[in-house]
Amino acid sequence: MGKEVNVLIIEEDATLAVQLDNTLKAVGYHTWVVADHKEWSNLLRSNAFSVVIAEMRSAKMNGVQITQEVHKISEQTNVIVITPSSFISSAIEAMEAGAYGYITKPLNSSEVRIVTERAVERYFLLSGNEEKEFLVDLAVRDGLTGLFNRRYFNELISAEVNRLKRSPEALSLLMLDIDNFKNYNDTQGHQAGDVLLKDAAKVFKNSVRSSDVICRYGGEEFVIVMPKTNKPVAQIVAERLRVQVGLYLPVTVSIGIASIPEDAQEVDVLIAKADGALYLAKQTGKNRWCAA
Numbered sequence: 001m002g003k004e005v006n007v008l009i010i011e012e013d014a015t016l017a018v019q020l021d022n023t024l025k026a027v028g029y030h031t032w033v034v035a036d037h038k039e040w041s042n043l044l045r046s047n048a049f050s051v052v053i054a055e056m057r058s059a060k061m062n063g064v065q066i067t068q069e070v071h072k073i074s075e076q077t078n079v080i081v082i083t084p085s086s087f088i089s090s091a092i093e094a095m096e097a098g099a100y101g102y103i104t105k106p107l108n109s110s111e112v113r114i115v116t117e118r119a120v121e122r123y124f125l126l127s128g129n130e131e132k133e134f135l136v137d138l139a140v141r142d143g144l145t146g147l148f149n150r151r152y153f154n155e156l157i158s159a160e161v162n163r164l165k166r167s168p169e170a171l172s173l174l175m176l177d178i179d180n181f182k183n184y185n186d187t188q189g190h191q192a193g194d195v196l197l198k199d200a201a202k203v204f205k206n207s208v209r210s211s212d213v214i215c216r217y218g219g220e221e222f223v224i225v226m227p228k229t230n231k232p233v234a235q236i237v238a239e240r241l242r243v244q245v246g247l248y249l250p251v252t253v254s255i256g257i258a259s260i261p262e263d264a265q266e267v268d269v270l271i272a273k274a275d276g277a278l279y280l281a282k283q284t285g286k287n288r289w290c291a292a
Helices: 014-027 037-046 063-073 085-096 109-125 129-140 150-164 181-188 190-207 231-248 267-283
Strands: 006-010 030-034 051-055 078-084 101-105 171-178 213-218 221-227 253-260 289-291
Touching: 006 014, 006 037, 014 030, 014 109, 014 190, 030 037, 037 063, 051 063, 051 109, 063 078, 063 085, 078 085, 078 109, 085 101, 101 109, 109 190, 150 171, 150 213, 150 221, 150 267, 171 181, 171 190, 171 231, 171 267, 181 190, 190 213, 190 221, 190 231, 221 231, 231 253, 231 289, 253 267, 267 289
Parallel strands: 006 030, 006 051, 051 078, 078 101, 253 289
Antiparallel strands: 171 221, 171 253, 213 221
16 A cells, blocks of 8 residues: 555454454554543544544443544544444444444454445545545555455456457466465464465565566455466466465465467456366365366
């Protein structure tokens, strides 16, 4: 993330505060954790915070009061309240008072990331023209890994395939899935899972050319668009990726390969062929690549 994003966490529960802090730091946000009212009030006056995250049912100030006080100090700062899933109605009360949204307890790291990311995006939308460059980056980048996201992939692959209709060049698409990721997440914890995804992104970057584009497709699945690359070369790259992952990560990866012109002429067919090859790799033992 190119621009520093400040997030203020107001939380009296030390365990919950650490969980929030770790989750948001893993995405790349600059976090501040406080419990005392005077301290967070002073911080708000001396720093620009995109988001404030606070307990809805606090002993000192409830979420409605915090929202109102935050907006007196900084109208653009978005407030997210934390509430048990059985008390969502109280979170709605805070939203009626001006809070941006809510996250539920017990905390889910994906929910925390997504809700915070949307609040950050809204903050910069309201902050003026000088933030447009950051917003563009936010729109096409995955917040956790820093790779391009699925939205960018969809635009890129369409443009590349359309270009090839005018130019007789090859193009290959790799679809990668981290094997047994759910089990790793369940046994090692979501924080470890996030670290693994970030480390996987680094390994992928170091294993392909600068002209190849890596995107996070969703969850533990990634895609690599390889311009001017035929299927035999793509297979060599896939094997290098498989070996590098085995060397540097505590997991393995399965890979599906599809290429133009051999396997497809249209975007949907190319993606379906790569996805089918990935499925075959998973079904036949994992830690391998298969070509369409």
